[in-house]
Amino acid sequence: MSDEHPAAAPAASPAVVLVVEDDYSVRRMLQWALEDDGIAVAVAENGQQANDWLDRSKPALVLLDMGLPLVDGEGVAQHLHGRYGQSVPILVVTADGHAAEKAAKIGAADAINKPFDIDTLVARVQRLLPPDPE
Amino acid sequence: MSSPTEVGTGHAATLHLVAALADPGRRAGGAQTLARHVGAEELLVFLFDAEVEAYLPAPGFVQTLPAGRAWQAFLRACAENGSWTADVPFPTSADRMMAVGRCGADGAVLVLLGGTPQRDAVEDLALLLPLLAAVCRGERTARDAQAQATLLRRAATDAQALAEGLDAARRELERLYGEVRAALESRDAFLAAVTHDLKTPLTAVLGYVQLLQRRVRRTAAPDTERLLEGLQQIELTGTRMRRQIDQLLDVARLQMGQPLELERQPTDLVALCRAACREHQIGSGRHRVALEAQVDRLVGEWDPLRLERLLDNLLSNAVKYSPAGGAITVTVDADGDEGRGAAGWAVLAVRDTGIGVPEADVGNIFDRFFRAGNTTRQMTGSGIGLASARQIVQEHGGTISAASEEGTGSVFTVRLPLNRGDGSER
Numbered sequence: 001m002s003d004e005h006p007a008a009a010p011a012a013s014p015a016v017v018l019v020v021e022d023d024y025s026v027r028r029m030l031q032w033a034l035e036d037d038g039i040a041v042a043v044a045e046n047g048q049q050a051n052d053w054l055d056r057s058k059p060a061l062v063l064l065d066m067g068l069p070l071v072d073g074e075g076v077a078q079h080l081h082g083r084y085g086q087s088v089p090i091l092v093v094t095a096d097g098h099a100a101e102k103a104a105k106i107g108a109a110d111a112i113n114k115p116f117d118i119d120t121l122v123a124r125v126q127r128l129l130p131p132d133p134e
Numbered sequence: 135m136s137s138p139t140e141v142g143t144g145h146a147a148t149l150h151l152v153a154a155l156a157d158p159g160r161r162a163g164g165a166q167t168l169a170r171h172v173g174a175e176e177l178l179v180f181l182f183d184a185e186v187e188a189y190l191p192a193p194g195f196v197q198t199l200p201a202g203r204a205w206q207a208f209l210r211a212c213a214e215n216g217s218w219t220a221d222v223p224f225p226t227s228a229d230r231m232m233a234v235g236r237c238g239a240d241g242a243v244l245v246l247l248g249g250t251p252q253r254d255a256v257e258d259l260a261l262l263l264p265l266l267a268a269v270c271r272g273e274r275t276a277r278d279a280q281a282q283a284t285l286l287r288r289a290a291t292d293a294q295a296l297a298e299g300l301d302a303a304r305r306e307l308e309r310l311y312g313e314v315r316a317a318l319e320s321r322d323a324f325l326a327a328v329t330h331d332l333k334t335p336l337t338a339v340l341g342y343v344q345l346l347q348r349r350v351r352r353t354a355a356p357d358t359e360r361l362l363e364g365l366q367q368i369e370l371t372g373t374r375m376r377r378q379i380d381q382l383l384d385v386a387r388l389q390m391g392q393p394l395e396l397e398r399q400p401t402d403l404v405a406l407c408r409a410a411c412r413e414h415q416i417g418s419g420r421h422r423v424a425l426e427a428q429v430d431r432l433v434g435e436w437d438p439l440r441l442e443r444l445l446d447n448l449l450s451n452a453v454k455y456s457p458a459g460g461a462i463t464v465t466v467d468a469d470g471d472e473g474r475g476a477a478g479w480a481v482l483a484v485r486d487t488g489i490g491v492p493e494a495d496v497g498n499i500f501d502r503f504f505r506a507g508n509t510t511r512q513m514t515g516s517g518i519g520l521a522s523a524r525q526i527v528q529e530h531g532g533t534i535s536a537a538s539e540e541g542t543g544s545v546f547t548v549r550l551p552l553n554r555g556d557g558s559e560r
Contacts (some may be wrong), residue, residue, distance in 0.1 A: 025338035034347055067330070095333035097383065115337040115376060118344040 015129060016040045018059040020050040020076055020091070022068050027115075030063060030093075034125060035119050047071025051079045058084055061128050066094045066102050077106035089128045093121075138370065142475040151272050194286030204395075291559070318390075332379055340372045377443050384440075384525060385518045394529045396437040403432045403441065403480050403550070407464050410445040414452075420459030423449070428467040434552045440526045448484040448546050455509070470550070481534075482548040491538040499536060500524040508540060523548075 017034055021027040022045055031041045042059065044050035048070040049064050050062075062080060066073035073092065080088055089109035093116070103111035110124055153339075192403040343365050350358045371472050384394055405425045415423040445464075452462045462485070467477040491499055495506040523546075531551045538544035 023334050023338070026334060026341070028340040029338050029345065033341065036345065036348065095330045095337065097329065114333045115340045115372065118341055118348070 015060045016042050016057070017063055017125060017129075018042050018044065018050065018053060019063045020047065020068065020073070021046045022046060022066040025067075026065075031120075033122060034063075037122050037126070039125065044068075047073065047076045050076045054080055054083055057104045059062070059088060060130060061125060062088060062090045063125065064090050064092055064108070066092060066096070073102070075108050077108065080086070081107065091124060091128060212409060225536055235508060265491070282310055299332065329379055329383065332375065336372050336375055340369060343369045343372070367547060370416075374446075381443060381447075381518065381522050385522055388521065388525050393438070394437075394525065396440065396529055398435045398437055401436040401438040402434050403434065403436070403482065404429065404466055405431070406438065406441055406445055407466050407482070410442065410449055413446075413451045414462070420455060421462050422460070423453075423462045424464070426465045428465070432466060432468055432552075434480055434550060436530060436550065437526075442530075444523050444526045445482075445484075447523045449546075451486055451519060451546075452486035452488065452544075455490075456486045458488075460487040462486050469549070478552050480550045480552055482550070485543065485545045487543040488499050490540040490542050491536065494539055494542050496536055500534070517536055536556070 016037055019027060019030045019044070021030060021036070023047075026044055027045065031043055034041050042053060042057075044053055046069040050064075050068075051071060054076075058086040062076070064073050064076060068076070071079075075093075077090055080090065086107070090103070090105070090106070091101055092099050092108045093114060094102055094111070095114040096102075097113055099111035099113045102108070109128055110120060113125060148257045315558045320357045347362060347365050347369075350361055387394060404425075407425050407427065416422070449462065449464070456462065461484075465481075465483045465485070467481050469481045489508055492508055493504045495508075499506055500523070524534050527548055527550065535547050536544060537547070
């Protein structure tokens with residue numbers, strides 16, 4: 001399991017997506033899906049880990065599950081906004097069927113309900129990422 | 135309005151009031167209260183230690199007796215003393231008795247309080263004192279006083295009973311409300327838990343399937359076709375699971391009287407029908423599932439996932455209730471409604487050659503949990519498919535109907551407005 005713990009923050013790489021998801025299978029699947037499309041990924045399995053990671057590094061996007069151990073999705077969003085303002089978009093991913101509602105509540109840029117289509121998810125992520133400088 | 139004090143004063147006769155207060159704790163205050171209510175020139179308050187006592191203010195007639203016996207003694211005294219009159223005692227409550235007697239020319243009034251006063255005996259007495267004063271002056275008879283007291287008592291008792299009844303009703307309502315709330319909350323919690331627990335693994339399964347499909351396509355290994363087919367089946371199963379979950383949630387909304395939140399977007403009904411027919415053809419070799427579309431595309435502002443479920447329900451039923459196999463035909467057409475221009479309807483029909491629906495049941499098949507009388511044990515079902523279908527159609531502003539002949543087959547016809555405002559707004 002240690003291989004999937006958040007590593008030291010990648011050095012100022014602008015295109016890292018932080019995936020915050022407590023379910024192991026879903027977390028690995030999200031990581032795989034984004035990496036297959038050439039997107040760098042960092043993962044956190046609970047809200048506290050996510051906040052610790054955010055203290056060390058600024059991601060390009062946060063893919064955020066709402067029901068999380070220790071600190072929930074709302075707590076992560078607050079921490080992110082407190083640290084980086086609105087400069088880092090959040091894509092809410094939730095299984096309760098009210099993704100849009102949740103997103104509006106925490107000031108997220110977009111929302112997607114589980115289960116989702118991989119192509120749709122990747123397209124939504126790509127749309128929220130800043131344009132590739134190269 | 136005359137106060138008790140005014141009633142008492144200004145009268146020439148000496149007013150003797152005798153009150154027998156059984157409650158020792160109230161005696162001190164009792165005398166003052168009585169004096170305040172009646173301007174009697176002479177107020178006699180006799181205090182007793184016994185729980186139930188009486189005092190008769192006749193010379194040589196001092197006795198301590200239970201109220202019932204005191205009354206008997208008073209009656210005897212009246213018989214002996216011609217100037218005394220006695221009136222019938224009347225119960226003031228289950229545990230108490232009050233009696234009023236008029237003691238002749240000197241205007242003394244006897245009040246007997248029996249039983250154990252559980253409420254404020256002095257207040258009870260004070261309520262009656264103005265009347266008793268009037269009795270003393272000969273303006274009212276003791277019987278009037280009794281009647282008045284009885285009315286007052288009855289009103290107080292009635293009001294108290296009413297208040298107690300209302301209070302009990304309120305408590306019962308609160309209890310029921312609490313139960314209903316708890317039931318609703320536990321069901322909501324149950325649904326949320328079930329949904330979450332099912333959707334999370336489903337997310338993973340569907341995601342991996344799609345990832346594998348992408349990888350296999352990219353590598354083009356020799357057995358990719360077989361692999362892809364298997365993976366497609368897994369995806370299909372996952373999709374079915376999602377549909378069932380969504381249907382459960384929608385039915386729960388229906389039960390709670392909440393509308394669906396339709397996610398309307400331009401949706402091609404012909405494409406949905408084509409996909410649904412293909413899916414059910416794969417699922418059953420016994421049936422020939424055919425689409426007969428009169429138009430290539432038929433686009434309306436509909437909720438695609440819910441129409442997909444509607445089609446799935448109708449086709450699943452067609453397959454399930456045609457156990458011997460046979461033809462299942464889906465027809466799609468636009469009903470132009472000549473004269474109304476572009477406004478019109480999409481008309482969808484699903485026809486099977488199955489067991490049909492008994493005539494007596496056709497009117498009920500869209501009711502939740504209703505299942506027709508000719509379904510067998512093998513034809514398992516929850517009875518929510520058609521109820522859900524009707525819910526979806528009605529939320530879109532459309533209609534659904536069934537025509538059937540038992541043993542021959544059924545036709546389910548759905549009409550959906552092509553224009554959003556058509557019939558869906560009210």
